[in-house]
Amino acid sequence: MLSERRLEVLRAIVQDYVGTEEPVGSKALTERHRLGVSPATVRNDMAVLEEEGYIAQPHTSAGRIPTDKGYRLFVDKLAGVKPLSTPERRAIQNFLDGAVDLDDVVGRTVRLLAQLTRQVAVVQYPSLTRSTVRHVELLSLAPARLMLVLITDTGRVEQRMVDTQTPFGENSLADLRARLNSRVVGRRFTDVPNLVQDLPESFEIDDRATVKAVLATLLETLAEEAEERLMIGGTANLTRFGHDFPLTIRPVLEALEEHVVLLKLLGEAGESGMAVRIGHENAYEGLNSTSVVSVGYGSGGEAVAKLGVVGPTRMDYPGTMGAVRAVARYVGQILAES
Secondary structure, X not given: OOOHHHHHHHHHHHHHHHHHOOOEOHHHHXXXXXXXXXXXXXXXXXXXXXXXXXXXXXXXXXXXXXXXXHHHHHHHHHOOOOOOOHHHHHHHHHHHHOOOOHHHHHHHHHHHHHHHHOOEEEEEOOOHHHOEEXXXXXXXXXXXXXXXXXXXXXXXXXXXXXXXXXXXXHHHHHHHHHHHHHHHEOOEHHHHHHHHXXXXXXXXXXXXXXXXXXXXXXXXXXXXXXXXOEEEEOHHHHHHHHHHOOOOOHHHHHHHHOHHHHHHHXXXXXXXXXXXXXXXXXXOHHHOOEEEEEEEEOOOOOOOEEEEEEEEOOOOHHHHHHHHHXXXXXXHHHHHHO
């Protein structure tokens, strides 16, 4: 176990290195921080921190920089989540409140996160497997053509065309719409197939083919949309951190193109708790020089998706964690009110 003083020295090293981008020496630490001890004592503490693997000496520099292990201890024990200022919170709310639909919410969230953190922002669309049905609308476009509109509790809207073998009257359409909604509204998408499987048998024989066609389209929509979707923004921010990536930024960019990788990283966040994966804690090799800060968002205390940022391990963890948490909270409120 490290002493309180050595923990303070580590905290100071992380803060200085994140702020200055320069390896930190004992003299600079004693000048910039009230550690209450001499530079010689600080040098001794730094030697212990280096021996324990929390800091390292890059090249022949006299200073030290944090290691992944050092950042991990900083995040777990030494860093509080930095609250956003009132103007920042107001700006988030004003920016997100203008969204007109789910795509706009996700797009605005990505841009906002990238601007606030100056990192790469990643936002997962609400998962249909965790969503419930708000409404199913059926519209007649032609005698033998219908439109099915599926609306979720998270504001997601899916539209599909249904071609029928025979014309379907307005009365029959209204009847199907009412019966379908009575069974599925407020229910999980994963429950829908079982809830509607015997619905065709409750209609007249002449109407059953159309009812089956509508249900088949509904279930196909659920299957198609089961694939998770992501939106990414702020990739250009990485160019500001070129020297933070040992060899080249290319592996990071390639990893960001692999949505399966990013979904897995985001999936490591708890239902609503925050997850911080630092450096080599990221299983994907291309992201070993980055940190991922992610959190779940949703309404009613249940996460329906994840959002987060990817950046170099030399990041402002308290500020980034505060921004990610605040944005997730506002997005959850918007979904609850939509």
